[in-house]
Amino acid sequence: MVDRAERSKWVSKDARRRDIVAAAIDSVARVGFADTTLATVAREAGMSQANLLFHFKSKDALLVETLRHVSAEFAETWQSALAKAGTDPLARLLALVGASFSPKVCNRKSIAVWHAFYGEAKSRPQYLKICGANDHERYEATTQACRDLLLAEGKPPDGASDMARMIEGLIDGLWVDILISPDMANRFEAQRIVLLQLRILVPDRAADIDAWEAANARRRAPAP
Amino acid sequence: MVDRAERSKWVSKDARRRDIVAAAIDSVARVGFADTTLATVAREAGMSQANLLFHFKSKDALLVETLRHVSAEFAETWQSALAKAGTDPLARLLALVGASFSPKVCNRKSIAVWHAFYGEAKSRPQYLKICGANDHERYEATTQACRDLLLAEGKPPDGASDMARMIEGLIDGLWVDILISPDMANRFEAQRIVLLQLRILVPDRAADIDAWEAANARRRAPAP
DNA sequence: GTCTATACGGTGATAGAC
């Protein structure tokens, strides 16, 4: 049990750490991972370099925490979408797709940050572990939805993991497109492509996918 | 017209630059982009830092040249595969897929280097331009093959660009998997997934895809 | 908690010998 003063101190300390992590994300997005220094983060956070190292014991620790935060934020997005999706396997799959292209996670800044860490992952086991866990968790959720969907369709569920790889792989690849070719690719276009693929993968439910896409479009541009 | 001595000097100079670029690639793959310094490259190349700057006017210029080299190497791989593929649109599409998963370009070191530059691309316009041009060129080639394939099948070619996005996107996404989850994904598995997708996209030619896959497997493990 | 001042090593780049 902590008294109010102590708790408020803790909350404040934690809030400060969040501010710093947010600044680190902005810095990585703006100047890149390689050029992100304590100075750039401090500037973005509006505080001194020394204060960064008061809240995090080193630059490395700060960056690891930043990656963890980005990863957790993404996980929360698709997990909460899944929680709201009900029990229909297709609805769950669509929720996962929708979450992957929600503005919160699918914007150029977030994708750039994500890929900045991907780029360093091979040479930093800690990054690799966090990125890998993230990917794996989402892949498991997708596989589960695919399996349920196949079973609901009366098909053998053996193909679920391959199906999940096709969906997840395509999403990841389209993210790269959005990062590298922002003129050609955006989250709406990308989601359209994934839904196209989904219709081919589950032709029997094409109508349901149409309906979901229409509802999705309506949600962002309410009818006149 | 250059005399032999002068040409040999030029060739030697060019060869030296290639050595340095190769060392830069090794360094980026081993210690990452952020930790790649003139010292790490010089060490990898077995020469002094000063010599690096004799051949390239700056570290930045060296890294740009390195990205160009990686990009050109990849382009040559799929272009040469395409040149050998004949005229059948499906064969050309399969050539592009095969090139994307050939050991020359689809190994963890190359993918790591590639993504290291991707990670920095948003904050470095020069990198973005090179990466974007690379992606675009390959996308155009794939779209062309898809269009020809659809026409050959007697279908409207309107869906060619979407089809190309599905294929290219999936390939890019699976590359990420190989980088991040090397235990789960490798180039054989990844190619298998893309071929699975291709069979769904072009069901009429499934048998041809089977045959290509079988021939491909035979090529790497000759019959007893 | 947050700051300024500072230590210290490593970084990209240059000068000049060979």
Place this chain on the structure above:
DNA sequence: GTCTATCACCGTATAGAC
């Protein structure tokens, strides 16, 4: 061409005042 020696600067991290 390639090296060693050296430069000025900038990076992370710490000390200590407030």
